Amino acid sequence: MKSLSAITIGLLLLTSFANANTAAGKQQISKSKSTYHWMKFNAADKYARSKVADLGVTIEAVVEDYVMGLGTEDDLKAAKASGLLETSFPLTPKMLDFPAYDSNFHNYDELTTELEKLAAANPGLVRLSSIGKSLEGRELHLITLSTDGDDMSRPAVFFMGGHHAREHLSVEMALKLSQYLVQQYKSDNPRVTPLLANRTVYIVPLVNPDGAEFDVSAGDYKLWRKNRRNNGSAYGVDLNRNYGFGWGGGGASTSPSNDTYRGPSAFSEPETQAVKQFIDTHDNINIVLTYHTFSALILYPWGQKYEHIETEKDYMVHKTMAETMARWNGYTPQQSSELYIASGDTTDWAYGVHGIISFTFELDPGMSPDKNFDPGKGFYPGQKLIEPTFRKNVEPALYLLEHSDNPYRVIESTSTAYGFRADIL
Numbered sequence: 001m002k003s004l005s006a007i008t009i010g011l012l013l014l015t016s017f018a019n020a021n022t023a024a025g026k027q028q029i030s031k032s033k034s035t036y037h038w039m040k041f042n043a044a045d046k047y048a049r050s051k052v053a054d055l056g057v058t059i060e061a062v063v064e065d066y067v068m069g070l071g072t073e074d075d076l077k078a079a080k081a082s083g084l085l086e087t088s089f090p091l092t093p094k095m096l097d098f099p100a101y102d103s104n105f106h107n108y109d110e111l112t113t114e115l116e117k118l119a120a121a122n123p124g125l126v127r128l129s130s131i132g133k134s135l136e137g138r139e140l141h142l143i144t145l146s147t148d149g150d151d152m153s154r155p156a157v158f159f160m161g162g163h164h165a166r167e168h169l170s171v172e173m174a175l176k177l178s179q180y181l182v183q184q185y186k187s188d189n190p191r192v193t194p195l196l197a198n199r200t201v202y203i204v205p206l207v208n209p210d211g212a213e214f215d216v217s218a219g220d221y222k223l224w225r226k227n228r229r230n231n232g233s234a235y236g237v238d239l240n241r242n243y244g245f246g247w248g249g250g251g252a253s254t255s256p257s258n259d260t261y262r263g264p265s266a267f268s269e270p271e272t273q274a275v276k277q278f279i280d281t282h283d284n285i286n287i288v289l290t291y292h293t294f295s296a297l298i299l300y301p302w303g304q305k306y307e308h309i310e311t312e313k314d315y316m317v318h319k320t321m322a323e324t325m326a327r328w329n330g331y332t333p334q335q336s337s338e339l340y341i342a343s344g345d346t347t348d349w350a351y352g353v354h355g356i357i358s359f360t361f362e363l364d365p366g367m368s369p370d371k372n373f374d375p376g377k378g379f380y381p382g383q384k385l386i387e388p389t390f391r392k393n394v395e396p397a398l399y400l401l402e403h404s405d406n407p408y409r410v411i412e413s414t415s416t417a418y419g420f421r422a423d424i425l
């Protein structure tokens with residue numbers, strides 16, 4: 001989750017605040033869990049929003065001249081001291097959902113079973129392996145789709161889900177994508193079958209299995225975001241602030257108790273190390289797409305600074321692809337830092353170090369003026385959203401695969417202006 005782009009729903013959000021400040025809103029989450037608070041800050045532009053992000057709060061909604069953020073008790077203290085906070089209220093159990101209602105989501109064991117089934121039923125196309133182990137020893141499952149024994153002989157797209165524990169829909173998106181591509185290949189889909197004959201697809205559906213398991217443990221959701229690193233005084237490192245390009249910059253906390261804690265050093269966590277090592281050793285990966293939730297956005301570097309990508313043709317490829325994909329899923333395409341500064345994320349590193357064209361999707365739900373939006377439902381929108389969210393994001397995935405031999409084709413019509421030369425790509 002990075003932020004919401006809606007700009008016309010202020011009244012709805014204010015209504016949510018008003019409702020939550022009633023007696024029901026004063027019930028606290030039980031002491032066995034972290035108490036989270038929704039906070040509203042006055043912040044009219046990206047510079048002000050970056051100051052909020054620097055408090056360690058995760059910004060969940062950007063609305064005209066204010067933002068809504070989510071944070072812990074410590075974050076709330078910092079927010080109050082900052083002078084930027086307008087109001088806050090604690091999240092109540094009522095705002096969270098129960099996994100029993102969401103049985104179509106897959107926990108780690110169920111995900112493992114699905115991936116094993118997919119691989120076992122499709123030898124010669126699907127391979128299940130692992131890019132490494134999580135802190136608690138869970139395999140970071142990798143699905144490789146390749147009709148060639150040597151998957152590295154073909155251009156590839158690397159899809160990831162589940163960097164943030166509570167963003168379960170991102171895991172379902174990645175899992176369904178793997179199943180869909182296999183099904184369509186086998187049924188001779190005239191588009192998918194030739195595509196898979198010439199491309200490699202890498203999918204890691206769940207980068208943060210420890211956090212995801214913790215989030216659904218003991219029967220209810222916990223709004224957990226980070227991995228499960230024991231920092232002594234608190235748990236967890238924000239894996240999407242732990243990557244090693246611009247690590248330690250803005251929008252990433254130095255405090256272990258914060259939800260955006262960057263970790264003690266770049267790539268301090270086994271999960272980010274595994275992703276790094278995989279990308280470092282797979283030169284055929286030309287595009288990365290990392291799924292998050294929520295707010296319906298397509299984001300591209302930079303996140304760590306306000307400037308555009310310096311290489312004009314690289315900037316134009318990201319921009320053009322993001323705008324094209326937005327036509328299919330209806331999301332808002334933009335440079336990540338247009339929302340606020342955040343450092344140490346996956347896409348800044350993948351592009352910054354390897355020059356890989358890299359996107360973050362913040363999946364559904366978005367926010368719309370005609371919807372009675374409950375902010376607590378953003379991360380737990382219910383299983384009914386799995387299928388429609390997947391459907392609208394199939395075309396962007398196919399588009400990336402089609403262009404993974406040479407993403408610069410999307411700006412070929414303006415290639416002269418950007419110094420494009422096919423022979424050096």
Ligand SMILES: [Zn+2]
Pocket residue numbers: 001002163164167240292293
């Ligand atoms: Zn996220």
